[in-house]
Amino acid sequence: MNAQKLSKRLETVASFVPTGAIIADIGSDHAYLPCYLIHKKIAKRAIAGEVVKGPFETAVRQVREEGLIHKVSVRLADGLEAIDESDKVDTITIAGMGGPLIVSILEKNPSALKSVTRLILQPNIHAKVIREWAVKNNWALLDEVILEEDDKIYEVLVLQRGEMKLSEKELLLGKYLPVEKSKVFIKKWENEIANWKRVLASLNEAESTPEIDTKRGELQRLIAMVEEVIW
Ligand code: SAM
Numbered sequence: 754m755n756a757q758k759l760s761k762r763l764e765t766v767a768s769f770v771p772t773g774a775i776i777a778d779i780g781s782d783h784a785y786l787p788c789y790l791i792h793k794k795i796a797k798r799a800i801a802g803e804v805v806k807g808p809f810e811t812a813v814r815q816v817r818e819e820g821l822i823h824k825v826s827v828r829l830a831d832g833l834e835a836i837d838e839s840d841k842v843d844t845i846t847i848a849g850m851g852g853p854l855i856v857s858i859l860e861k862n863p864s865a866l867k868s869v870t871r872l873i874l875q876p877n878i879h880a881k882v883i884r885e886w887a888v889k890n891n892w893a894l895l896d897e898v899i900l901e902e903d904d905k906i907y908e909v910l911v912l913q914r915g916e917m918k919l920s921e922k923e924l925l926l927g928k929y930l931p932v933e934k935s936k937v938f939i940k941k942w943e944n945e946i947a948n949w950k951r952v953l954a955s956l957n958e959a960e961s962t963p964e965i966d967t968k969r970g971e972l973q974r975l976i977a978m979v980e981e982v983i984w
Contacts, residue, residue: 756788756819762909763789763877766848769873769896769911770795774844774965777801777836779858782808784827784845785814791824800842801827802835832858833865844871852879856886863890871895872912880908880934884924893917897929906941922978931982942983949976 754760759767763786770776770790777800786796787799801816803809809829816825828835836842845866847855857876859866866872872892874883887894901909908927919928930938949972956969969974 754785754980756785756793756815759785759789761900762907763848765898765900765907765909766846766873767793767795769871769909770844770846773797774871775799775834775840775842776844777840778846778848779832779835780804780847780850781812781827784812784817784825786848787825788816788821791821792819796844798838798840799825800835801825802830802832802947803827804829804831811818831861831879833862836865838867841868843869844873846873846875847867848873848875849877852882855981856882859886859890870914873909874912875907875909877905877907880910881925883910884919884927887912888917888919888924891916891936897927899927899930899935899941901940906937906944910938916975922982925975926982928978932943934983939983942979945974946979 767786767789774796775798776787776796778792779802781787781801781803781880784801787796787801790796791799801812803812806829809827812827816822816827847858855876876883884894891914892912894910894917895913896911897908899906915964922931926942953969953972956972959965
């Protein structure tokens with residue numbers, strides 16, 4: 754992967770950035786995504802935000818090597834603190850982290866989202882917490898993608914401003930992904946069900962307590978809910 758040729762995962766994220774966007778890529782360890790978006794003339798300007806010094810320095814080097822210092826501003830900052838109101842950022846990408854970390858970044862500095870109209874979020878795990886955050890904070894799903902690369906499954910959630918209601922099933926599985934039911938989607942949830950069934954088997958061997966019975970009931974309910982969708 755480099756700034757000209759992204760991984761399939763980051764290419765999917767990039768495909769949702771509107772032409773002419775001013776973007777901030779938060780957690781931009783090598784700044785490949787912002788550099789790619791400028792090279793392809795998709796983004797007008799970009800910010801690469803990174804909280805750890807080593808990756809920040811890698812990003813700075815990368816932007817220099819690409820000859821993009823006038824278009825990509827690399828900033829050492831925690832989450833959305835990389836963004837200033839005067840940047841007029843309209844699109845934020847946060848990729849390659851867990852859902853809870855992505856949500857904590859969004860929650861820590863909500864005022865930085867004032868000018869933002871699109872969020873492209875790529876959680877490695879726990880996409881559900883992002884959908885929960887979106888519902889509570891008036892962001893609506895514009896699209897969802899599930900993809901597999903190097904034996905790992907990733908989800909990309911594209912959000913725009915707007916009200917959204919999601920059922921428990923949609924919060925967990927997605928709004929569009931269960932309708933599309935791609936092979937990768939089925940694989941992800943078959944794996945998840947297999948994990949839940951392993952936990953259930955060990956709970957069945959344990960001595961019954963109110964907590965264990967509750968946990969068992971919850972797992973059985975989840976398994977039935979997901980099986981109904983994928984079968
Ligand atoms: N976004 C790139 C990608 O998808 O390939 C890099 C993913 S890397 C696994 C996560 C990066 O996010 C790391 O470089 C980490 O230091 C950075 N990071 C984690 N928490 C952050 C925060 N609060 N603010 C900015 N960067 C953060």
